[in-house]
Amino acid sequence: MKYRLVTRSDFDRLVCAVLLRHLDLIGDITFVHPKDVQDGAVDVGPTDILTNLPYAPGAHLVFDHHHSETLRTGGLASNHVIDAEAPSAARVIWGKQKLNTVFAVGRSILDRSSPTDIGSVMLQYGGGGHLAAGTCQVPHDRSEQVLHELIEKVGAPMSSSASRKG
Structure with missing residues (x-):
């Protein structure tokens, strides 16, 4: 199954997209503003992977590195892959996939x-x-x-x- 990548439009997003595309996980890409995700203004569901955005509980997976999200959400959801010490969301994906x-x-x-x-x-x-x-x-x-x-x-x-x- 190919998921939709929902992300912000920055360089970290580009690297995340390349990594997820290499793993053959994503098809479409949608760019959104982080506040819109946090406010629920973006429709997020089980066919979505979010990167470098606030946690949305309906997503298949959410990769992030923002410390504030660990405070906001507790960082305990099974679909929330977060490392507040990582320099980018791409590094979180890289570490999660145990790439060579x-x-x-x-x-x-x-x-x-x-x-x-x-x-x-x-x-x-x-x-x-x-x-x-x-x-x-x-x-x-x-x-x-x-x-x-x-x-x-x-x-x-x-x-x-x-x-x-x-």
Whole structure:
């Protein structure tokens, strides 16, 4: 089932929409003012996901990070995912979904002399890409280890044919 995303029109909303769309949860997007949700002027129902807005009890899910909402609602409803210490509602969604750490790697745009086949390096971690750029995703608990390995591998000279063999 695809839900309607009900949100405010700011940058946090954009990131929330991208994350929820990536998870294939949303279809339509409706922009509203937070006060209208708080006053009940917006029709919110079980096919709606709210982000970065005041809690509405009829919604399927509500993701938020505003401390004032923990005071207003108590933050105890099962459909209210709130973290007042998170810097954004997008971070609340990110943490709730336990997504992987994403690494995006590319050669320098100023010094193009690196012989490292970036796509091949990313392939070793389940990703891929091109000679000069690539991405991979790894579980959070492996991210520090993989970061150090990527730095080592990308910094080490490798020909594209030699890196494809490993």
